[in-house]
Amino acid sequence: MREIGKAIKFFYHYMKRYKIGFTVTILAIIASTYFQVKAPVYMGRAITELANYVVGLSRGVSDKGSFMQAIWMLLLFYVLTVVGMFISNIVVTYISGNSTNRMRRGLFGKLQRMTIKFFDSHQDGDILSRFTSDLDNISNALNQALGEILMNIAMMIGIIIMMFHENVALAWVTVASTPIAVLIAIVLISKTRKYVDLQQDEVGKLNGYINEQISGQKVVITNGLQGEAIKGFLPHNEKVRKATFKGQVYSGMLFPVMNGLSLVNTAIVIFFGGWLALNGDMARTTALGLVVVFVQYSQQFYQPISQISSLYSMFQVAITGARRLNETFDEPDEINPKAGKQLSGLKQGVALKHVHFGYQQDNEILHDVSMNVEKGRMVALVGPTGSGKTTIMNLLNRFYDVDKGAVTFDGVDVRDIDLKSLREHVGIVLQDSVIFSGTIRDNISFGKPEATDEEIYAAAKQANIHDFIMGLEKGYKTQVSDENSVFSTGQKQLISIARTILTNPTLLILDEATSNVDTVTEAKIQKAMDNVIQGRTSFVIAHRLKTILSADKIVVLKDGKVIEQGSHEQLLEEKGFYSELYHSQFVFE
Numbered sequence: 001m002r003e004i005g006k007a008i009k010f011f012y013h014y015m016k017r018y019k020i021g022f023t024v025t026i027l028a029i030i031a032s033t034y035f036q037v038k039a040p041v042y043m044g045r046a047i048t049e050l051a052n053y054v055v056g057l058s059r060g061v062s063d064k065g066s067f068m069q070a071i072w073m074l075l076l077f078y079v080l081t082v083v084g085m086f087i088s089n090i091v092v093t094y095i096s097g098n099s100t101n102r103m104r105r106g107l108f109g110k111l112q113r114m115t116i117k118f119f120d121s122h123q124d125g126d127i128l129s130r131f132t133s134d135l136d137n138i139s140n141a142l143n144q145a146l147g148e149i150l151m152n153i154a155m156m157i158g159i160i161i162m163m164f165h166e167n168v169a170l171a172w173v174t175v176a177s178t179p180i181a182v183l184i185a186i187v188l189i190s191k192t193r194k195y196v197d198l199q200q201d202e203v204g205k206l207n208g209y210i211n212e213q214i215s216g217q218k219v220v221i222t223n224g225l226q227g228e229a230i231k232g233f234l235p236h237n238e239k240v241r242k243a244t245f246k247g248q249v250y251s252g253m254l255f256p257v258m259n260g261l262s263l264v265n266t267a268i269v270i271f272f273g274g275w276l277a278l279n280g281d282m283a284r285t286t287a288l289g290l291v292v293v294f295v296q297y298s299q300q301f302y303q304p305i306s307q308i309s310s311l312y313s314m315f316q317v318a319i320t321g322a323r324r325l326n327e328t329f330d331e332p333d334e335i336n337p338k339a340g341k342q343l344s345g346l347k348q349g350v351a352l353k354h355v356h357f358g359y360q361q362d363n364e365i366l367h368d369v370s371m372n373v374e375k376g377r378m379v380a381l382v383g384p385t386g387s388g389k390t391t392i393m394n395l396l397n398r399f400y401d402v403d404k405g406a407v408t409f410d411g412v413d414v415r416d417i418d419l420k421s422l423r424e425h426v427g428i429v430l431q432d433s434v435i436f437s438g439t440i441r442d443n444i445s446f447g448k449p450e451a452t453d454e455e456i457y458a459a460a461k462q463a464n465i466h467d468f469i470m471g472l473e474k475g476y477k478t479q480v481s482d483e484n485s486v487f488s489t490g491q492k493q494l495i496s497i498a499r500t501i502l503t504n505p506t507l508l509i510l511d512e513a514t515s516n517v518d519t520v521t522e523a524k525i526q527k528a529m530d531n532v533i534q535g536r537t538s539f540v541i542a543h544r545l546k547t548i549l550s551a552d553k554i555v556v557l558k559d560g561k562v563i564e565q566g567s568h569e570q571l572l573e574e575k576g577f578y579s580e581l582y583h584s585q586f587v588f589e
């Protein structure tokens with residue numbers, strides 16, 4: 001129930017601006033319903049007039065006028081019904097299209113404000129599915145179900161009013177079976193819902209399996225495990241089939257059962273109407289017309305019940321979609337201090353002061369870590385895998401906030417610095433370089449779109465990638481994307497370095513690639529890194545000896561603690577962990 005309440009709030013938020021649209025829709029629905037429920041009256045009248053005409057013929061009186069008039073009215077009412085439906089459909093399509101569009105925009109905007117923690121703790125596929133299946137489900141429900149449900153509710157109310165207006169006894173006969181129909185609908189819906197939920201779960205698991213297999217396809221092929229992959233896939237597929245089948249059986253029963261009830265009801269109405277015509281005190285021709293009217297009503301009356309029931313599952317998945325979008329919107333934004341300090345370069349340096357930090361509350365990763373880098377100096381972070389090097393990088397750029405202690409720029413806590421200003425001053429080169437869809441020029445100027453060609457060329461030259469780009473047929477205008485890039489892994493990193501050089505960051509965070517690249521590319525990367533580090537304040541997660549040796553200070557981390565720090569010579573003299581690693585072939589990775 002709470003979920004439905006939240007979903008209503010969610011939909012209201014996105015739809016409240018379309019008050020005029022909804023007013024038009026509701027008026028169009030009321031009008032079209034009126035014409036639709038009024039039409040059978042003219043049908044009945046036409047039958048009555050036809051019967052009168054036939055009876056009149058036998059008596060030598062022949063006047064078709066009233067019959068024709070009733071037929072024209074019937075036609076007019078049918079046309080007006082369709083016009084009303086058309087208008088309401090167009091407006092509902094407009095409202096649902098625009099509100100889904102705004103939801104998508106809002107969701108994407110929200111993603112840009114969210115913390116790295118959210119992205120670290122959610123699968124890419126899961127985040128993506130909020131844009132695809134969740135929004136699709138909402139859009140389908142709004143597009144197809146909203147107008148239909150409003151129309152059906154109006155229809156039901158209209159028919160009830162009309163029936164009681166026309167003939168109270170026959171009206172009671174027609175509505176008498178409603179409780180049975182509603183009860184059957186509730187049972188079938190709850191059964192359907194159970195299996196639709198199960199089906200969604202199983203589809204989720206199936207997608208997860210396929211996702212994992214696609215990303216691990218190379219490992220599967222290398223190990224010749226294609227057969228095993230299919231074996232693992234089949235049970236998931238079978239579970240989806242079973243759940244889908246059962247769901248479909250129950251939801252498929254809804255329409256025939258409702259149709260059957262409607263037909264039985266029609267027969268009862270005809271029977272009772274016939275009795276009324278033969279034994280009642282109204283004219284037989286009038287009674288005959290009335291039977292025709294109620295045959296129409298009894299069929300129309302059942303339509304909304306079965307339609308609303310069959311649209312319910314659509315709403316159910318839309319409510320689930322709204323819940324998942326709400327969850328995303330409820331996630332905290334990155335915290336930006338009010339009137340945060342604007343950085344203007346670095347005067348002294350950057351420091352970590354007695355930092356304690358954990359990704360989860362009860363699992364501290366960094367324990368009392370302190371270190372500093374003076375302006376223009378380079379610190380190399382070394383340590384075994386899992387020792388906390390990347391975590392320190394995450395704190396310097398304020399991807400995460402420390403639990404205790406502080407990260408400071410010129411003595412100012414990063415939590416007091418305006419986030420945009422902080423990020424403008426920090427440049428990051430990660431191991432996994434990302435290529436965005438666009439030209440090579442777009443990719444290099446990503447962080448500074450207004451850069452001139454000369455600036456871009458200069459950055460690419462410093463990153464040692466200019467000559468390669470110029471060798472391509474379309475040079476800087478070559479179209480690339482992450483899947484379809486002309487670059488090798490090493491070259492991707494050079495592009496990433498060029499991108500960072502162009503933004504001219506005050507503090508550089510660099511994660512040296514460990515991926516195997518050929519020696520020529522490796523030499524190029526090394527040179528590019530030297531260029532980008534030159535004269536800049538930098539933290540480097542260093543894997544290569546040459547990088548470590550060129551550092552002003554080496555900080556050795558182990559199990560989230562700084563165990564040694566100093567220059568290469570000092571650390572060798574200490575004969576501690578670093579010296580041990582250095583002498584045992586220097587294995588830091």
Ligand SMILES: Nc1ncnc2c1ncn2[C@@H]1O[C@H](COP(=O)(O)OP(=O)(O)OP(=O)(O)O)[C@@H](O)[C@H]1O
Pocket residue numbers: 120359360365383384385386387388389390391392589
């Ligand atoms: N997003 C995260 N959520 C939870 N725990 C994490 C997360 N990222 C890292 N950790 C944990 O924090 C610890 C330190 O990881 P970190 O990535 O900082 O190590 P590292 O020294 O950079 O390792 P490597 O050299 O392998 O990259 C590890 O135990 C890791 O499991």
